[in-house]
Amino acid sequence: MECSFCGAEIPKGTGKMFVTKRGVVYYFCSGKCEKNMLKLKRNPRKVKWTAAYRKEKEARLKLIEKDKAKVKEEEKKEKVKEAKEEREKKDKKGKEESKKTEKK
Incomplete structure:
Protein backbone atom coordinates (compact mmCIF):
# COMPACT_ATOMS: atom_id res chain seq x y z
CA MET A 1 0.00 0.00 0.00
CA ASN A 43 -2.17 19.42 -4.00
CA PRO A 44 0.54 16.69 -3.95
CA ARG A 45 1.70 17.79 -7.41
CA LYS A 46 2.69 21.20 -6.01
CA VAL A 47 4.53 19.96 -2.90
CA LYS A 48 8.19 19.35 -3.78
CA TRP A 49 8.85 16.33 -1.55
CA THR A 50 6.06 14.14 -2.99
CA ALA A 51 6.40 11.46 -5.67
CA ALA A 52 3.68 13.13 -7.76
CA TYR A 53 5.75 16.34 -7.91
CA ARG A 54 8.90 14.47 -8.92
CA LYS A 55 7.06 12.61 -11.66
CA GLU A 56 5.53 15.80 -13.06
CA LYS A 57 8.88 17.60 -12.89
CA GLU A 58 10.58 14.78 -14.79
CA ALA A 59 7.94 15.02 -17.53
CA ARG A 60 8.39 18.81 -17.73
CA LEU A 61 12.17 18.47 -18.04
CA LYS A 62 11.80 15.93 -20.85
CA LEU A 63 9.55 18.34 -22.76
CA ILE A 64 12.03 21.17 -22.27
CA GLU A 65 14.89 18.99 -23.54
CA LYS A 66 12.87 18.04 -26.62
CA ASP A 67 12.07 21.69 -27.30
CA LYS A 68 15.74 22.66 -26.95
CA ALA A 69 16.73 19.89 -29.35
CA LYS A 70 14.16 21.09 -31.90
CA VAL A 71 15.37 24.68 -31.62
CA LYS A 72 19.00 23.63 -32.09
CA GLU A 73 18.05 21.52 -35.10
CA GLU A 74 16.13 24.42 -36.67
CA GLU A 75 19.04 26.80 -36.07
CA LYS A 76 21.42 24.33 -37.68
CA LYS A 77 19.15 24.03 -40.73
CA GLU A 78 18.98 27.83 -41.01
CA LYS A 79 22.79 28.12 -40.87
CA VAL A 80 23.18 25.49 -43.58
CA LYS A 81 20.60 27.26 -45.73
CA GLU A 82 22.35 30.62 -45.29
CA ALA A 83 25.72 29.08 -46.15
CA LYS A 84 24.28 27.57 -49.34
CA GLU A 85 22.79 30.92 -50.35
CA GLU A 86 26.13 32.67 -49.80
CA ARG A 87 27.95 30.06 -51.90
CA GLU A 88 25.40 30.48 -54.69
CA LYS A 89 25.85 34.26 -54.65
CA LYS A 90 29.64 33.89 -54.80
CA ASP A 91 29.35 31.39 -57.66
CA LYS A 92 27.09 33.76 -59.63
CA LYS A 93 29.47 36.68 -59.11
CA GLY A 94 32.42 34.52 -60.17
CA LYS A 95 30.65 33.41 -63.34
CA GLU A 96 29.65 36.99 -64.23
CA GLU A 97 33.22 38.22 -63.76
CA SER A 98 34.61 35.40 -65.88
CA LYS A 99 32.14 36.26 -68.66
CA LYS A 100 33.21 39.94 -68.53
CA THR A 101 36.88 39.01 -68.83
CA GLU A 102 36.13 36.71 -71.78
CA LYS A 103 34.30 39.50 -73.65
CA LYS A 104 37.28 41.85 -73.39
Whole structure:
Protein backbone atom coordinates (compact mmCIF):
# COMPACT_ATOMS: atom_id res chain seq x y z
CA MET A 1 0.00 0.00 0.00
CA GLU A 2 1.24 3.52 -0.68
CA CYS A 3 0.46 6.90 0.83
CA SER A 4 -2.31 8.81 -0.95
CA PHE A 5 -0.38 12.07 -0.57
CA CYS A 6 3.36 11.47 -0.89
CA GLY A 7 3.35 8.12 -2.69
CA ALA A 8 5.69 6.45 -0.19
CA GLU A 9 5.27 2.77 0.60
CA ILE A 10 3.43 2.18 3.92
CA PRO A 11 4.74 -0.78 5.94
CA LYS A 12 2.14 -3.15 7.38
CA GLY A 13 0.87 -2.18 10.80
CA THR A 14 1.64 1.51 10.36
CA GLY A 15 -0.09 4.55 8.89
CA LYS A 16 -3.70 5.67 8.93
CA MET A 17 -6.72 4.99 6.77
CA PHE A 18 -9.24 7.82 6.26
CA VAL A 19 -12.64 7.32 4.61
CA THR A 20 -14.61 10.38 3.46
CA LYS A 21 -18.39 10.73 3.59
CA ARG A 22 -18.45 9.99 -0.13
CA GLY A 23 -16.63 6.72 0.42
CA VAL A 24 -13.22 7.74 -0.94
CA VAL A 25 -10.44 5.93 0.95
CA TYR A 26 -7.13 7.69 1.70
CA TYR A 27 -4.07 6.02 3.20
CA PHE A 28 -1.47 8.14 4.99
CA CYS A 29 2.04 7.17 6.04
CA SER A 30 2.43 10.01 8.55
CA GLY A 31 0.67 12.89 10.25
CA LYS A 32 2.57 15.23 7.94
CA CYS A 33 0.87 13.75 4.87
CA GLU A 34 -2.52 13.62 6.57
CA LYS A 35 -2.34 17.28 7.62
CA ASN A 36 -1.16 18.45 4.19
CA MET A 37 -3.98 16.65 2.41
CA LEU A 38 -6.95 17.05 4.73
CA LYS A 39 -6.35 20.15 6.84
CA LEU A 40 -4.18 22.30 4.55
CA LYS A 41 -5.82 20.92 1.37
CA ARG A 42 -2.57 20.95 -0.58
CA ASN A 43 -2.17 19.42 -4.00
CA PRO A 44 0.54 16.69 -3.95
CA ARG A 45 1.70 17.79 -7.41
CA LYS A 46 2.69 21.20 -6.01
CA VAL A 47 4.53 19.96 -2.90
CA LYS A 48 8.19 19.35 -3.78
CA TRP A 49 8.85 16.33 -1.55
CA THR A 50 6.06 14.14 -2.99
CA ALA A 51 6.40 11.46 -5.67
CA ALA A 52 3.68 13.13 -7.76
CA TYR A 53 5.75 16.34 -7.91
CA ARG A 54 8.90 14.47 -8.92
CA LYS A 55 7.06 12.61 -11.66
CA GLU A 56 5.53 15.80 -13.06
CA LYS A 57 8.88 17.60 -12.89
CA GLU A 58 10.58 14.78 -14.79
CA ALA A 59 7.94 15.02 -17.53
CA ARG A 60 8.39 18.81 -17.73
CA LEU A 61 12.17 18.47 -18.04
CA LYS A 62 11.80 15.93 -20.85
CA LEU A 63 9.55 18.34 -22.76
CA ILE A 64 12.03 21.17 -22.27
CA GLU A 65 14.89 18.99 -23.54
CA LYS A 66 12.87 18.04 -26.62
CA ASP A 67 12.07 21.69 -27.30
CA LYS A 68 15.74 22.66 -26.95
CA ALA A 69 16.73 19.89 -29.35
CA LYS A 70 14.16 21.09 -31.90
CA VAL A 71 15.37 24.68 -31.62
CA LYS A 72 19.00 23.63 -32.09
CA GLU A 73 18.05 21.52 -35.10
CA GLU A 74 16.13 24.42 -36.67
CA GLU A 75 19.04 26.80 -36.07
CA LYS A 76 21.42 24.33 -37.68
CA LYS A 77 19.15 24.03 -40.73
CA GLU A 78 18.98 27.83 -41.01
CA LYS A 79 22.79 28.12 -40.87
CA VAL A 80 23.18 25.49 -43.58
CA LYS A 81 20.60 27.26 -45.73
CA GLU A 82 22.35 30.62 -45.29
CA ALA A 83 25.72 29.08 -46.15
CA LYS A 84 24.28 27.57 -49.34
CA GLU A 85 22.79 30.92 -50.35
CA GLU A 86 26.13 32.67 -49.80
CA ARG A 87 27.95 30.06 -51.90
CA GLU A 88 25.40 30.48 -54.69
CA LYS A 89 25.85 34.26 -54.65
CA LYS A 90 29.64 33.89 -54.80
CA ASP A 91 29.35 31.39 -57.66
CA LYS A 92 27.09 33.76 -59.63
CA LYS A 93 29.47 36.68 -59.11
CA GLY A 94 32.42 34.52 -60.17
CA LYS A 95 30.65 33.41 -63.34
CA GLU A 96 29.65 36.99 -64.23
CA GLU A 97 33.22 38.22 -63.76
CA SER A 98 34.61 35.40 -65.88
CA LYS A 99 32.14 36.26 -68.66
CA LYS A 100 33.21 39.94 -68.53
CA THR A 101 36.88 39.01 -68.83
CA GLU A 102 36.13 36.71 -71.78
CA LYS A 103 34.30 39.50 -73.65
CA LYS A 104 37.28 41.85 -73.39
